[in-house]
Amino acid sequence: MIVRLEVNGERRLVDLPPLTRLLDALRGPLGLTGTKEGCGEGECGSCTVLLDGDPVNACLVATAQCEGRSVTTVEGLGALDGRARETGGLSLLQAAFVTEGGAQCGICTPGMLIAAEALLRETVDGANRKPTDTEIREAVAGNICRCTGYQRIVDSIAQAAALRRRVSPADWVRENLPFAKAEGTRGLL
Amino acid sequence: MSNVGTSVPRTDGPSKVVGTAKYVDDLSMPGMLHGATLRSPVARGILKRIVKDPAFDWTGITFVDATDVPVNVVALIQDDQPVLASHEIRHRYEPLALIACDDALRLARAARHVTFEIEPLPAIFDPRASFERREIVAPPDNVFGRYRITKGDAEAALASCEVVVSGTYSVHHQEQLYIEPQGVIAWFDERGAHVHGSIQCPYYVQKGVKKTFVLTESDVDVVQTVTGGGFGGKEEYPTVISLHALLLAKKSRRPVKMIYDRQEDIEATTKRHPAEIGIVTGCDRDGTLRAISIHVLMDGGAYVTLTPVVLSRGILHAAGAYRWEHVLAEAVAVATNTPPNGAFRGFGAPQTIWAVERHLDKVARQLGMDPLVLKSNNVLRVGDTTATSQTLKESVGIGECIEKARTASDWDRKRALGPVVQGRKARGIGACVFMHGAGFTGSGERRLKGRVALDLLLGGRVRIRTASTDIGQGTETVFSQIAADALGLPMSQVEFLQPSTARVPDSGPTVASRTVMVVGSIVEAAARELKERIDAEQAATGLDRRRAMDALVFRAMGTAEHVYDTPRDLEWDDATYRGDAYPVYGWGCDIAEVEVDLDTFETKVLGFWAAADVGKAIHPTHCKGQIEGGTLQAIGWALHEQIVWKDGAILNGRMTNYIVPTSLDAPPFTTLLVEAPYSRGPGGGAKGIGELPMDGGAPAIAAAIEHATGISMDNLPCLPEDLFERARKGRAA
Numbered sequence: 001m002i003v004r005l006e007v008n009g010e011r012r013l014v015d016l017p018p019l020t021r022l023l024d025a026l027r028g029p030l031g032l033t034g035t036k037e038g039c040g041e042g043e044c045g046s047c048t049v050l051l052d053g054d055p056v057n058a059c060l061v062a063t064a065q066c067e068g069r070s071v072t073t074v075e076g077l078g079a080l081d082g083r084a085r086e087t088g089g090l091s092l093l094q095a096a097f098v099t100e101g102g103a104q105c106g107i108c109t110p111g112m113l114i115a116a117e118a119l120l121r122e123t124v125d126g127a128n129r130k131p132t133d134t135e136i137r138e139a140v141a142g143n144i145c146r147c148t149g150y151q152r153i154v155d156s157i158a159q160a161a162a163l164r165r166r167v168s169p170a171d172w173v174r175e176n177l178p179f180a181k182a183e184g185t186r187g188l189l
Numbered sequence: 190m191s192n193v194g195t196s197v198p199r200t201d202g203p204s205k206v207v208g209t210a211k212y213v214d215d216l217s218m219p220g221m222l223h224g225a226t227l228r229s230p231v232a233r234g235i236l237k238r239i240v241k242d243p244a245f246d247w248t249g250i251t252f253v254d255a256t257d258v259p260v261n262v263v264a265l266i267q268d269d270q271p272v273l274a275s276h277e278i279r280h281r282y283e284p285l286a287l288i289a290c291d292d293a294l295r296l297a298r299a300a301r302h303v304t305f306e307i308e309p310l311p312a313i314f315d316p317r318a319s320f321e322r323r324e325i326v327a328p329p330d331n332v333f334g335r336y337r338i339t340k341g342d343a344e345a346a347l348a349s350c351e352v353v354v355s356g357t358y359s360v361h362h363q364e365q366l367y368i369e370p371q372g373v374i375a376w377f378d379e380r381g382a383h384v385h386g387s388i389q390c391p392y393y394v395q396k397g398v399k400k401t402f403v404l405t406e407s408d409v410d411v412v413q414t415v416t417g418g419g420f421g422g423k424e425e426y427p428t429v430i431s432l433h434a435l436l437l438a439k440k441s442r443r444p445v446k447m448i449y450d451r452q453e454d455i456e457a458t459t460k461r462h463p464a465e466i467g468i469v470t471g472c473d474r475d476g477t478l479r480a481i482s483i484h485v486l487m488d489g490g491a492y493v494t495l496t497p498v499v500l501s502r503g504i505l506h507a508a509g510a511y512r513w514e515h516v517l518a519e520a521v522a523v524a525t526n527t528p529p530n531g532a533f534r535g536f537g538a539p540q541t542i543w544a545v546e547r548h549l550d551k552v553a554r555q556l557g558m559d560p561l562v563l564k565s566n567n568v569l570r571v572g573d574t575t576a577t578s579q580t581l582k583e584s585v586g587i588g589e590c591i592e593k594a595r596t597a598s599d600w601d602r603k604r605a606l607g608p609v610v611q612g613r614k615a616r617g618i619g620a621c622v623f624m625h626g627a628g629f630t631g632s633g634e635r636r637l638k639g640r641v642a643l644d645l646l647l648g649g650r651v652r653i654r655t656a657s658t659d660i661g662q663g664t665e666t667v668f669s670q671i672a673a674d675a676l677g678l679p680m681s682q683v684e685f686l687q688p689s690t691a692r693v694p695d696s697g698p699t700v701a702s703r704t705v706m707v708v709g710s711i712v713e714a715a716a717r718e719l720k721e722r723i724d725a726e727q728a729a730t731g732l733d734r735r736r737a738m739d740a741l742v743f744r745a746m747g748t749a750e751h752v753y754d755t756p757r758d759l760e761w762d763d764a765t766y767r768g769d770a771y772p773v774y775g776w777g778c779d780i781a782e783v784e785v786d787l788d789t790f791e792t793k794v795l796g797f798w799a800a801a802d803v804g805k806a807i808h809p810t811h812c813k814g815q816i817e818g819g820t821l822q823a824i825g826w827a828l829h830e831q832i833v834w835k836d837g838a839i840l841n842g843r844m845t846n847y848i849v850p851t852s853l854d855a856p857p858f859t860t861l862l863v864e865a866p867y868s869r870g871p872g873g874g875a876k877g878i879g880e881l882p883m884d885g886g887a888p889a890i891a892a893a894i895e896h897a898t899g900i901s902m903d904n905l906p907c908l909p910e911d912l913f914e915r916a917r918k919g920r921a922a
Contacts, residue, residue: 033214077206101813101814106415150817
């Protein structure tokens with residue numbers, strides 16, 4: 001079955017059995033392996049992507065359901081952030097996970113970032129306010145992390161929320177992310 | 190220039206947050222097949238015959254059984270575990286055969302067309318029954334290890350103590366539940382065997398491959414791909430899956446990828462060893478501890494794997510962080526017909542520390558003392574001797590840990606207040622005091638001789654080559670910090686080579702809280718040597734720094750390889766288990782505040798204060814991340830996690846029903862770093878931190894539950910039904 005969808009802002013087409021998991025379409029023909037599989041049954045949240053802006057577990061979504069819809073994966077976070085060109089390809093949220101200890105082994109990170117992005121769109125972008133700690137914990141409650149104890153994930157998201165409203169990203173990166181600057185992480189995308 | 194002590198951005202962070210970091214399942218090879226393991230349907234028996242359904246079309250499917258295995262052992266401590274069982278089956282998930290196919294769907298179908306004829310044998314799941322040899326399941330006597338520690342004369346001392354308290358305690362299995370399941374890609378080519386995978390210890394895998402396929406070191410390259418967590422679970426187990434993939438690769442002459450699905454990973458791979466611990470202590474009426482007698486029985490599972498080492502670390506931590514004049518500690522590990530238990534953060538210590546901490550809470554109750562005061566009064570200090578008669582010479586920051594945790598948590602007020610009951614919810618606060626040996630036990634490091642190499646590269650860059658893997662804990666970043674500072678270079682000029690046994694020297698395994706403290710100090714020594722060479726070159730030639738570095742490269746003087754310089758004053762006797770068990774210890778005081786629902790018996794952790802003496806925090810953010818992550822695993826072990834068994838099978842092998850803490854279950858952490866530097870630690874005194882945080886969480890939670898409700902849990906877990914049952918029994922009594 002041919003399915004047309006928009007992935008990270010680009011129009012894409014896949015030809016797959018209709019019940020193919022969106023996760024397999026992304027990791028297979030679409031070549032986006034940033035989205036991870038941790039359990040295959042919607043419990044761990046590692047495969048979280050945005051489907052028309054809402055976080056979903058890509059292991060539980062059939063590709064056929066995505067006809068004409070838009071999908072955002074971790075690969076699209078920096079690219080979709082209008083200011084990311086100034087931050088070496090990282091969105092503020094991604095950068096905060098690097099500096100604040102939000103990512104350790106990194107396997108839950110793509111899903112965690114997507115869940116957090118949905119929250120920031122709702123609170124910071126939508127309502128122009130910072131999310132509370134409880135809101136942050138609720139937003140990522142479907143994303144299991146075994147490394148961090150979650151404290152530094154909560155802190156990373158809170159910091160990104162604060163910065164997404166105020167500072168110019170370029171200034172922030174200059175101060176906080178010399179590595180990203182030096183290594184030119186833009187090339188990674 | 191100082192990177193050490195600063196929370197620099199994680200060097201592997203950018204690739205992880207943009208999704209370009211390549212984990213093993215993100216890789217593929219041309220012509221690659223997918224492999225699967227066919228496992229025993231019974232816990233114990235004799236394999237009579239393997240039947241491949243003749244009606245199924247086997248075209249394009251590679252099949253491997255024990256007859257295809259050159260040397261059928263998984264090389265580790267003892268060679269008792271077969272790669273594929275050929276005759277005797279010892280656990281419910283024992284691998285019996287392997288299949289591979291280029292199509293994952295056909296592979297799954299083929300798996301359903303293989304059956305096994307097995308003559309079942311009686312199985313043992315209770316370690317006591319195994320100890321009593323009701324059935325011999327691991328010849329000759331079911332025993333995997335035994336240790337005995339003595340100091341003074343505990344029996345005589347106990348007979349004369351004013352207050353004698355006894356108790357028995359137990360802990361249960363725990364699944365590591367790294368979020369990336371086990372997986373490898375393996376192939377053979379003209380150069381030999383290749384394994385790329387999610388691996389903590391590439392040299393362990395190399396050892397296993399050499400043995401099974403009768404190869405030499407240069408024939409085997411094991412490469413660690415970006416690894417999505419390990420926590421011990423990827424210490425010894427990856428050897429098994431690597432051997433399986435290589436067997437399929439050899440027979441099919443194709444690369445083979447094996448990735449476990451979650452259920453297979455939970456069911457078949459190693460878990461934390463359950464244990465039963467009996468303790469008798471004697472003390473004065475004022476709470477001065479005198480004597481302790483400890484007996485530990487550990488459940489090793491079906492094969493030896495790392496059980497003797499886990500048992501050893503367990504018994505070495507069994508007396509806790511306290512001064513005892515008299516110690517008798519005996520430990521034994523036995524076989525049962527469950528999958529082999531293995532490495533999991535803490536490695537035996539969380540088990541015994543659970544027991545001694547719960548026991549001291551009981552002693553405090555009998556004495557009518559604040560438990561933290563009892564513990565604080567008896568805690569080891571510089572100059573004291575441990576259970577193995579080791580005199581502590583330096584870096585004992587426990588006093589400061591206790592003070593910091595106590596103040597930050599407002600312990601004195603909350604404890605004195607007693608349980609705060611509002612409606613049907615009761616609040617309480619509990620504490621745990623603990624230590625954890627950093628580095629290998631006894632003479633381990635001396636035997637191992639860990640090595641690291643640093644290379645100057647043209648253009649003024651430096652590359653670190655080590656077998657110490659970054660599995661999330663931050664090895665790459667921290668080693669780069671240490672090397673950069675020792676060389677006087679910026680971090681951006683230091684790189685970390687992806688560990689590969691063909692390219693990096695054997696630094697020893699990434700285990701035992703040894704990576705930063707031991708291997709980090711080798712990195713530091715090698716970097717200092719390079720710096721001396723560069724300085725000398727500059728002095729001799731007048732070249733600028735970069736040109737001097739290039740000149741060394743051109744003269745083949747650009748590589749410094751260092752071997753660990755084991756402190757010479759450490760003395761350890763394996764025969765008597767006496768002496769310097771560890772070069773130094775990490776210390777911790779955890780305080781938990783909980784709220785227990787008196788109707789549902791659910792426990793919510795309201796706050797957690799973790800104070801840890803880490804020697805020197807090379808990267809404070811990572812260091813706190815280790816402490817918080819380890820602590821939450823301990824909280825999960827206490828409050829949420831439980832493997833449910835039936836006849837040797839796991840009933841809840843999925844993330845839907847093996848429950849680990851979410852962000853809403855996790856408490857807000859207040860993490861307090863204490864730095865009592867270790868004179869031989871890198872970066873100005875760093876000690877191992879990896880395992881320490883797994884030790885304190887469970888006892889602190891149980892103590893808080895007891896303070897809130899009066900329900901005293903001697904056994905883990907503390908699920909609502911366990912608390913309810915205990916309360917009901919308490920009322921009946």
